[in-house]
Amino acid sequence: MSTFNSELRLHGYWRSSATYRVRIALNLKGLDYEYVPVHLVKDGGQQHSAAYREMNPQELVPTLEHQGHRLTQSLAIMEYLDEAFASTPALLPESYAERAAVRAFAQAIACEIAPLGNLRVMQYLKRHDMDAEAWSRHWMTTTFDALEPMVFAGGAAFAMGEEVTMADCVLVAQMYNARRFGVDLDKYPALVAVDARCRELEAFMRAAPEQQPDAA
Numbered sequence: 001m002s003t004f005n006s007e008l009r010l011h012g013y014w015r016s017s018a019t020y021r022v023r024i025a026l027n028l029k030g031l032d033y034e035y036v037p038v039h040l041v042k043d044g045g046q047q048h049s050a051a052y053r054e055m056n057p058q059e060l061v062p063t064l065e066h067q068g069h070r071l072t073q074s075l076a077i078m079e080y081l082d083e084a085f086a087s088t089p090a091l092l093p094e095s096y097a098e099r100a101a102v103r104a105f106a107q108a109i110a111c112e113i114a115p116l117g118n119l120r121v122m123q124y125l126k127r128h129d130m131d132a133e134a135w136s137r138h139w140m141t142t143t144f145d146a147l148e149p150m151v152f153a154g155g156a157a158f159a160m161g162e163e164v165t166m167a168d169c170v171l172v173a174q175m176y177n178a179r180r181f182g183v184d185l186d187k188y189p190a191l192v193a194v195d196a197r198c199r200e201l202e203a204f205m206r207a208a209p210e211q212q213p214d215a216a
């Protein structure tokens, strides 16, 4: 079920994992939104334009506009959606300990992997003749090694239990990057299983990079 909310406008890029997380979250919450593509490469990167910088001084996607607010940072945006639209399915569990566990899982990816593989980091490494793809694979596997037993330990359907949470939004987006950069996923059967289970759900399907209007 989808609730139209014309006040939600998401600025993002089809292949951006941070935008992908937020698209999944919006779909899980049943929220319609206007999607405004920001091409991260064309024109030297539209995220660096004066107009976009005014909205997001970090020159990163995504940015979500809602009722005059300009929200940045995908994890903060997902928590905002959970709180602002509390009557829709929750992205975080009720118990404080479980919420902390979901946040920890999401942050392990969003804070320990994603910044190291960001476009501007990759561009910097390439400018300095370094193997940016190998670098990115290295940091993905370092954190995946830690996350794999956490998922197995639960033995549950989704990353952090029997319900889909914010952790799954972040995991699925990162698994997309892992496949794109050729990480050997055979080492991570639990992560692969959770990713596959999530991607069977409509909210995840509609959020997939190749389904976006700006997909190349």
Ligand SMILES: N[C@@H](CCC(=O)N[C@@H](CS)C(=O)NCC(=O)O)C(=O)O
Binding pocket: 015, 016, 017, 018, 019, 040, 045, 047, 059, 060, 061, 062, 072, 073, 074, 075, 110, 118, 119, 120, 121
């Ligand atoms: N911590 C931020 C990361 C945002 C981010 O790094 N976005 C990337 C795309 S996934 C970006 O805009 N990169 C542009 C660049 O590196 O110039 C979040 O979670 O929203």
